[in-house]
Amino acid sequence: MIRTLTLAGASLAFAAAVAFAQGGEDRKDRWWDPGEGRVFPASLDYRNANGTLRLLLDSGPMETKGHPFFTAIGPNGRACVTCHQPADAMSLSAESAQRQWERRGAKDPLFAPGDGSNCPSLPQGERASHSLLLDHGLIRIARPWPIKGVKADFTIEVIRDPSTCNFDAKHGIAGAGMISVFRRPRPVANFKYIEAMGFAYDPKSGMPLPVDPDTGKPVSGNLMADGRVLSLEAQMRDAAGAHLGFLKNLSKRDIARILDFERRIYAAQQIDVKGGALDADGSMGGTKTLQISAAGRLGSDGGIPVWSEFEAWEKTPEALKAKLSPEVRAFRDSVARGARVFRDKTFLITDSTGINSPIGFGNPVRNSCVFCHNMSYMGMDVAPGQVDLGTTNQPFADPAPHLPLFRIACTGKPHPHYGRTILTSDPGYALTTGKCADVGRITLQSLRGMSARAPYFSNGSAKDLRGVIDYYERRYNIGYTEQEKQDLVNLMRAL
Amino acid sequence: MKVALLFGAVFLTGAQDAQQAVRFIACPVYRDTDNGRKSGCWLASDPATGIRYDVTAAPTKPDWNHAILVEGRVVKDAGDPCGGTVIEPARVSVLEAPCTRHLIKAEGYKGRKFALPARNVRPLYDKRKLPERPFAEGRFTIPFDFSSSFITYQIADYYLDATINYALDVQPARIEIAGVAQTVPDTVSGQRIVESPALARTRAEVVRQALIMRGIAPDRVTIVDRLPGPFVTAAFDGLEWQARRVDVRILPEAGRPK
Numbered sequence: 023m024i025r026t027l028t029l030a031g032a033s034l035a036f037a038a039a040v041a042f043a044q045g046g047e048d049r050k051d052r053w054w055d056p057g058e059g060r061v062f063p064a065s066l067d068y069r070n071a072n073g074t075l076r077l078l079l080d081s082g083p084m085e086t087k088g089h090p091f092f093t094a095i096g097p098n099g100r101a102c103v104t105c106h107q108p109a110d111a112m113s114l115s116a117e118s119a120q121r122q123w124e125r126r127g128a129k130d131p132l133f134a135p136g137d138g139s140n141c142p143s144l145p146q147g148e149r150a151s152h153s154l155l156l157d158h159g160l161i162r163i164a165r166p167w168p169i170k171g172v173k174a175d176f177t178i179e180v181i182r183d184p185s186t187c188n189f190d191a192k193h194g195i196a197g198a199g200m201i202s203v204f205r206r207p208r209p210v211a212n213f214k215y216i217e218a219m220g221f222a223y224d225p226k227s228g229m230p231l232p233v234d235p236d237t238g239k240p241v242s243g244n245l246m247a248d249g250r251v252l253s254l255e256a257q258m259r260d261a262a263g264a265h266l267g268f269l270k271n272l273s274k275r276d277i278a279r280i281l282d283f284e285r286r287i288y289a290a291q292q293i294d295v296k297g298g299a300l301d302a303d304g305s306m307g308g309t310k311t312l313q314i315s316a317a318g319r320l321g322s323d324g325g326i327p328v329w330s331e332f333e334a335w336e337k338t339p340e341a342l343k344a345k346l347s348p349e350v351r352a353f354r355d356s357v358a359r360g361a362r363v364f365r366d367k368t369f370l371i372t373d374s375t376g377i378n379s380p381i382g383f384g385n386p387v388r389n390s391c392v393f394c395h396n397m398s399y400m401g402m403d404v405a406p407g408q409v410d411l412g413t414t415n416q417p418f419a420d421p422a423p424h425l426p427l428f429r430i431a432c433t434g435k436p437h438p439h440y441g442r443t444i445l446t447s448d449p450g451y452a453l454t455t456g457k458c459a460d461v462g463r464i465t466l467q468s469l470r471g472m473s474a475r476a477p478y479f480s481n482g483s484a485k486d487l488r489g490v491i492d493y494y495e496r497r498y499n500i501g502y503t504e505q506e507k508q509d510l511v512n513l514m515r516a517l
Numbered sequence: 518m519k520v521a522l523l524f525g526a527v528f529l530t531g532a533q534d535a536q537q538a539v540r541f542i543a544c545p546v547y548r549d550t551d552n553g554r555k556s557g558c559w560l561a562s563d564p565a566t567g568i569r570y571d572v573t574a575a576p577t578k579p580d581w582n583h584a585i586l587v588e589g590r591v592v593k594d595a596g597d598p599c600g601g602t603v604i605e606p607a608r609v610s611v612l613e614a615p616c617t618r619h620l621i622k623a624e625g626y627k628g629r630k631f632a633l634p635a636r637n638v639r640p641l642y643d644k645r646k647l648p649e650r651p652f653a654e655g656r657f658t659i660p661f662d663f664s665s666s667f668i669t670y671q672i673a674d675y676y677l678d679a680t681i682n683y684a685l686d687v688q689p690a691r692i693e694i695a696g697v698a699q700t701v702p703d704t705v706s707g708q709r710i711v712e713s714p715a716l717a718r719t720r721a722e723v724v725r726q727a728l729i730m731r732g733i734a735p736d737r738v739t740i741v742d743r744l745p746g747p748f749v750t751a752a753f754d755g756l757e758w759q760a761r762r763v764d765v766r767i768l769p770e771a772g773r774p775k
């Protein structure tokens with residue numbers, strides 16, 4: 023009888039929480055601490071500087087109490103949600119990290135020594151020891167060197183390391199046999215698209231899609247920045263050990279529950295502060311379109327053009343336009359133009375592995391943003407997207423005096439574009455494959471929910487959306503007009 | 518019955534008018550015709566004659582930092598969209614020898630609007646026509662660039678995909694693979710070119726691995742020294758340089774249920 027009453031009480035509390043949270047902005051703090059026991063509603067909005075992000079959870083609300091995504095399972099007090107915050111489009115913005123530091127300082131599990139500081143050996147109470155996370159939103163990723171089971175065709179030497187970790191006696195290359203690189207957490211949302219396989223082949227490797235060693239089945243190859251694991255399940259095991267300090271294996275039940283959540287959650291910008299609802303007047307912006315659309319579709323060659331969600335705003339009748347404020351009208355026009363620029367403005371792509379080599383496209387090749395960002399609704403690469411944009415490799419990378427700098431020496435064939443020696447702040451995919459030709463190749467990310475999760479690029483080198491455009495302009499000498507740059511920024515903030 | 522020509526029905530513009538064969542090594546020049554995506558022109562001058570050729574039709578495009586081996590046939594009446602005598606069919610192999618990169622402007626040339634090549638791998642969400650029973654012996658050939666075992670986009674991948682799809686569709690079947698390399702030395706533009714015999718094996722291993730990655734059981738796939746001819750020539754569009762390839766024979770095991 024008592025048990026029945028308890029259950030009934032719990033159900034009522036759950037129902038009340040759902041009723042409270044559904045369809046509106048969560049009134050609790052925007053930061054989700056592990057083990058809070060909130061209900062994750064079917065629809066959850068968070069404001070950001072550009073408007074409102076909306077998260078949608080397929081199949082309705084979910085109790086997070088005891089849920090392994092939301093519960094600290096290791097000794098460092100972290101849960102998956104610590105670095106994959108709903109308000110940050112299931113990633114982590116540098117702004118949120120700074121807010122947590124101001125609220126709680128080093129004792130917040132986010133700043134766990136293992137990867138939430140520049141190096142575990144540094145004094146953990148000092149802000150400077152967490153500068154990469156606080157100033158650039160970067161988490162330390164320790165990769166084994168030499169690479170396990172792979173004979174690399176390059177050597178690696180640390181030239182400088184302001185993080186100290188690569189020279190550290192305990193955690194560095196000599197001590198732990200680990201290379202420390204620093205990367206942004208990737209969004210844990212919209213996995214229907216991230217896991218989708220549009221083609222059976224990866225043209226960048228010339229081979230079929232990679233095969234998950236656990237299942238023997240092909241996978242999309244779009245999951246991790248460096249492709250070090252291939253499935254969500256393997257990523258979970260990797261993250262539980264590396265980021266949560268969990269030394270045991272996750273149980274099958276926990277894995278299933280995390281997978282269930284991760285495959286149900288969608289995130290996208292829903293409302294813009296200047297332009298209003300992104301799904302208004304025929305537009306298909308916002309999160310719902312992601313939830314209901316088919317994934318893994320190529321936007322070119324007869325598919326649904328990338329970002330054509332905003333096409334209706336190109337055709338808004340004058341009578342309707344007249345009812346809109348000048349600010350809303352201008353924003354909508356700009357977003358629609360930005361989508362066209364994204365698809366149609368071509369430029370010469372040069373010396374980028376994964377594009378200009380080894381596929382056969384040629385070096386240079388003229389194309390637009392959708393050459394790589396080609397998946398309808400998501401802007402990822404339908405083929406696995408490990409590309410070297412130069413964000414980590416010199417001479418293309420922006421100066422990054424805060425990051426380690428490595429000298430790569432190719433011992434076999436020279437790199438197709440850099441020659442025998444490469445200076446890089448993150449070898450990227452090469453730390454998985456052991457191939458010199460893969461230095462600096464990073465898996466493309468989803469372009470959704472960007473307003474909620476600055477800074478951008480895997481190493482956080484673009485502090486805002488304009489920084490992304492400016493990087494591409496410098497890298498490929500595109501010749502965007504000021505209007506085109508602003509239109510692209512407006513497009514990206516609306517995603 | 519064989520299904521050797523299943524994927525041979527690729528028609529090339531101007532192929533019927535193909536004339537003189539050309540083969541040379543040169544540094545490529547990129548003409549930026551800026552006529553939409555993938556619209557640039559690739560030019561290369563035969564050092565023996567000084568004639569500038571338009572090699573844009575090659576499935577593998579040049580890299581402006583490297584010399585290229587050009588192989589193809591001159592097309593009569595192909596116009597002059599790029600500022601060079603058009604070669605089609607054309608093959609380009611990117612060599613290791615370095616070149617000084619050079620880009621020239623459109624200078625009034627229009628280039629070509631991009632059109633999706635006939636040899637393209639279809640997405641998994643496209644419905645695929647299955648072969649009819651009884652399953653025939655399948656013969657396939659996958660072409661390679663000179664000195665390369667890479668499966669090139671929109672040429673080798675197309676033939677590899679056809680091979681793998683047939684292998685998957687007619688299981689149970691035995692699959693035999695034979696790699697071929699250009700081991701007889703040749704002189705092109707004054708340079709000796711030859712492939713290592715080991716490259717034949719490497720190419721065969723690449724195809725074997727691809728079959729296995731797509732789900733063919735490893736014990737169904739055997740690498741053999743050579744397969745009885747004739748091999749499938751469709752991938753070469755009538756060009757004579759056909760010694761860089763992998764031949765595959767798929768032998769459905771008749772009478773056993775799929």
